[in-house]
Amino acid sequence: MIEIDRLTKRLGDTLIVDDVSMVVEAGTIAVVVGTSGAGKSTLLRMINRLIAPTSGRVLIDGQDTMSIPEDVLRHRLGYVIQGNGLFPHRTVAGNIATVPRLLGWDAKRIARRVDDLMTLFQLDPAEFAKKYPHELSGGQQQRVGVARALAAEPALLLMDEPFGALDPVIRNKAQEDLLSIQRRFGTTIVLVTHDMEEAFRLGDRIAVMDDARLLQYGTPAELLTRPAGEFVERLVGTTERPFRLLSLTKVKDVVEPGTSAGQPLDAATNLRDALSHLMWCGRDTLPVSDEGGALLGRITVEGILAHARQPA
Amino acid sequence: MHVSPKARVARERPGFLALAFDRLGALVALMMALALFASPFVTYRPNRIAGGEPRGLLEALPALAGIGILGLMIGIAFVAVWLRKPLIRLTAASLGLALLLPAIGWAARFVSPATNTFARVSPALGFWLLALALGLLLADSLTRLRFGPWERLVSLAIATTLLAILLMSGAWDDVSLVKEYTARAESFWREAEQHLFLALGSLTAAVLVGLPLGILCHRIPVLKSATLQILNIVQTIPSIALFGILMVPLGYLAATVPLAFAIGIRGIGAAPALVALFLYSLLPVVANTVVGLDQVPALVVDAARGMGLSRRQQLTQVKLPLSFPIILTGIRIVLVQNLGLATVAALIGGGGLGTFIFQGIGQTAMDLVLLGAIPIVVMAFAAAVILDAVIDLTSGARA
Numbered sequence A: 001m002i003e004i005d006r007l008t009k010r011l012g013d014t015l016i017v018d019d020v021s022m023v024v025e026a027g028t029i030a031v032v033v034g035t036s037g038a039g040k041s042t043l044l045r046m047i048n049r050l051i052a053p054t055s056g057r058v059l060i061d062g063q064d065t066m067s068i069p070e071d072v073l074r075h076r077l078g079y080v081i082q083g084n085g086l087f088p089h090r091t092v093a094g095n096i097a098t099v100p101r102l103l104g105w106d107a108k109r110i111a112r113r114v115d116d117l118m119t120l121f122q123l124d125p126a127e128f129a130k131k132y133p134h135e136l137s138g139g140q141q142q143r144v145g146v147a148r149a150l151a152a153e154p155a156l157l158l159m160d161e162p163f164g165a166l167d168p169v170i171r172n173k174a175q176e177d178l179l180s181i182q183r184r185f186g187t188t189i190v191l192v193t194h195d196m197e198e199a200f201r202l203g204d205r206i207a208v209m210d211d212a213r214l215l216q217y218g219t220p221a222e223l224l225t226r227p228a229g230e231f232v233e234r235l236v237g238t239t240e241r242p243f244r245l246l247s248l249t250k251v252k253d254v255v256e257p258g259t260s261a262g263q264p265l266d267a268a269t270n271l272r273d274a275l276s277h278l279m280w281c282g283r284d285t286l287p288v289s290d291e292g293g294a295l296l297g298r299i300t301v302e303g304i305l306a307h308a309r310q311p312a
Numbered sequence B: 001m002h003v004s005p006k007a008r009v010a011r012e013r014p015g016f017l018a019l020a021f022d023r024l025g026a027l028v029a030l031m032m033a034l035a036l037f038a039s040p041f042v043t044y045r046p047n048r049i050a051g052g053e054p055r056g057l058l059e060a061l062p063a064l065a066g067i068g069i070l071g072l073m074i075g076i077a078f079v080a081v082w083l084r085k086p087l088i089r090l091t092a093a094s095l096g097l098a099l100l101l102p103a104i105g106w107a108a109r110f111v112s113p114a115t116n117t118f119a120r121v122s123p124a125l126g127f128w129l130l131a132l133a134l135g136l137l138l139a140d141s142l143t144r145l146r147f148g149p150w151e152r153l154v155s156l157a158i159a160t161t162l163l164a165i166l167l168m169s170g171a172w173d174d175v176s177l178v179k180e181y182t183a184r185a186e187s188f189w190r191e192a193e194q195h196l197f198l199a200l201g202s203l204t205a206a207v208l209v210g211l212p213l214g215i216l217c218h219r220i221p222v223l224k225s226a227t228l229q230i231l232n233i234v235q236t237i238p239s240i241a242l243f244g245i246l247m248v249p250l251g252y253l254a255a256t257v258p259l260a261f262a263i264g265i266r267g268i269g270a271a272p273a274l275v276a277l278f279l280y281s282l283l284p285v286v287a288n289t290v291v292g293l294d295q296v297p298a299l300v301v302d303a304a305r306g307m308g309l310s311r312r313q314q315l316t317q318v319k320l321p322l323s324f325p326i327i328l329t330g331i332r333i334v335l336v337q338n339l340g341l342a343t344v345a346a347l348i349g350g351g352g353l354g355t356f357i358f359q360g361i362g363q364t365a366m367d368l369v370l371l372g373a374i375p376i377v378v379m380a381f382a383a384a385v386i387l388d389a390v391i392d393l394t395s396g397a398r399a
Ligand SMILES: Nc1ncnc2c1ncn2[C@@H]1O[C@H](COP(=O)(O)OP(=O)(O)OP(=O)(O)O)[C@@H](O)[C@H]1O
Pocket: A011, A016, A034, A035, A036, A037, A038, A039, A040, A041, A042, A043, A082
C-alpha cells in the first residue's frame, strides 16, 4: 500500500505538486493522468525520493519512506522512467539484470529471471539478449525498460508513460501482460499516462492532475458518472463517456434469462465489445456462455444501452 | 587526405581496372617523378661530418637493379594516378616500400668504398620523397579500405615485424644512420628507455591525478571552471620556458629538503622534465574526463539513480564506462604529445632521445639528429594507431 499524504513540491515560487493526497491499495493499479506539465512525473518521482518533497510524506506499507535508506527503497520500488533510460553500454540482458545484480542474486537465478522476463515481453532471448539498446526499435527498448523494472520482483512498481512508444497492437499486448503480471503477483502499481483509453483499461483508480493539483481520484466509473468539475469531464471525453462506461462492465453482470439464436458471446466480454459485436452482426440479442461453453442466458442491445446512460 | 564520403562514392566506380584520374595519386606521382629524375638517391660522405656528394638512383645501384627499380616505381606512379581500387593501390604501395627499403641498404653497400670504413652513405632527398609518396599512397589506400580496429592493429604488427627483420638482417648495416646507431647502441637504448620513462611516467601521473580531479570537477562546477582555466594557462607556456621555470622551485626543494634530494629531485635533469610533462598532460586528461562524464545522458543517470545505484555505483557502473572512449581520447592526445615533448627534456639534462637530436644539431651531424628523431616519430605513430584502435574497440558495441 502506498499512502501519499499532503505531498507538495515547490520550486521557487511555482508549485509543481500542490498538496496531493491519495492512497493506492495493495495489489491495485492507480493511474495518474493529466495535461503535460501537470506534475505527474514529479509526483511519481517523490514516491521513490528521486525528488525531495517540499512538504508532506509518503508511506509504504505504513512506513515513512524517509526512514528507509534511499537505495533500499529504490530496490524495492520498480521504476520505469519516462523515455526508458536504458544503459547504452549494457546489453539487453545486462540492463534487465541491473537490480538483481545490485541485490547480489546468484548468476543462475539472474539468468533465469532475465530469460523469463524477455520471453514474457516477447523478446526472444536467443535473438535479443546480447543486443545493445541502440540496436532495438523504440518499442522494444520500452519493453526492456519495463522488464528491467520488474526484474527484482518488486511488490511496488512506478511506471512513467511505459507504453508511449508502442504501436496499438503491441501496446494492447503489453497492457494485457502487465495486468496478468499484476494479478499473478499482486503488484501495487502507480502508472502515469496520457492515454485515457489506457487509464480506463488498467486503472482500478484514476487520479486526474492539472496544474500541480489533484482534481479527482476515483474509480473509472466515478470519473465518468460524477466528474469533479469541467476539466475532468472534458478529460474523460464527453463523447466517449457512454462507451467508456460500457467497457467497465462485463456481459456476465447484465445477462438476462432466456435464449436466443446465434453464436454465444463469452461472459467475460465487456459491454462495449459486446455492443460492437451485436451491431456488427446486425442482431438485437445473442446467447451468453461461460468459458466452458455452458449457456448462461442472453444479452440484448437494450439491456446494454441501459448501462450507458447517465445515472439519475 | 580527407575524402568526403560523397566524393568517395563517386570515385569508386565498378570495373576492376577501369581508368579514372585521381588527384591524390597525381600528387604521389609528381613526388615520385621528382624523386626519380631530379633528386639524388643517396649522399656519399668520406666521413660522418664531411660534405656530401649526391648519387642518383642509377649511380647508387648496379645498373640492372637501378633500371628495374626505376621501371617499377613508374608503374606504381601509374597505378596511383589511374587505378582506384584501394586493394590494388595498397598492393602497389606495399610492393614499392618492400623494394625501396632494402634498396637503400643495397645502395649503401654498393656506394661505400671497401677501403674507407669511415665513409657514410645516407638516404638523400630522392629516397625520402619516394618513401613519403609511397607512405601517402599506403595511408590513403588503408583509409579507403576502412579497416576495423583489429585489422589496423594487425597491420601495425606486420609493419613493425618487417622493419625489425630488415634491421636485424643486416641489410641496412651500411646505411649511415645504422652505422651511427651501431656506434652508440648502448646509449641509444638507454636514452630510448629514458624517453619512454619520461613520456609514460608523466602520463601515468597525469592519469592518477587527472582522473580523480576530473571526477571532482564534474561534481563541483565551480572547481571545474577554475581548474580548466588554470590548466589552459599552463598549456600556453612554451615547453622550454616551463622546463626553465620549474628548475627554480625544484632546485630549491633539492637544496633544502634532504628527502627530496634523496629521491632524485634536482633543479635540472629528469625531475623538472617529468613535472613539466605532467602539467602539460593534466589538461587533456582532466578536460576529457569532465567532458566525458558531462555528456552521459541525464536520462541514463536518472534511470541509474531510480534503480537505486549509489553515487559510487553510478560513477563506476554507468558514468565512467560511458565516458571511457572520450577519456581514452584524452590519454591518446597526451601520449602522442608527451612522446614529442619529451625531446625537449634533453635541453635541461633530462635525457631521452632528444639528446641525440640536440647533439646532432650541435655537431651538424644529420645522422645523429635522425637517430633521435625517427624513433620518436615511429613511437608516436604506433601509439596513435594503438590507442585509436582501443578507442574504437571500447566504443564500438554501444555507438
Ligand atoms: N527540475 C525542474 N526545474 C524546474 N521546473 C521543473 C523541474 N522539473 C519539472 N519542472 C516543471 O514542473 C512541472 C511539472 O513537471 P512534470 O515533469 O512533473 O510534468 P508531467 O506531468 O510529468 O508532464 P509530461 O506529461 O509532459 O511528462 C513542469 O511545468 C516542469 O516544467
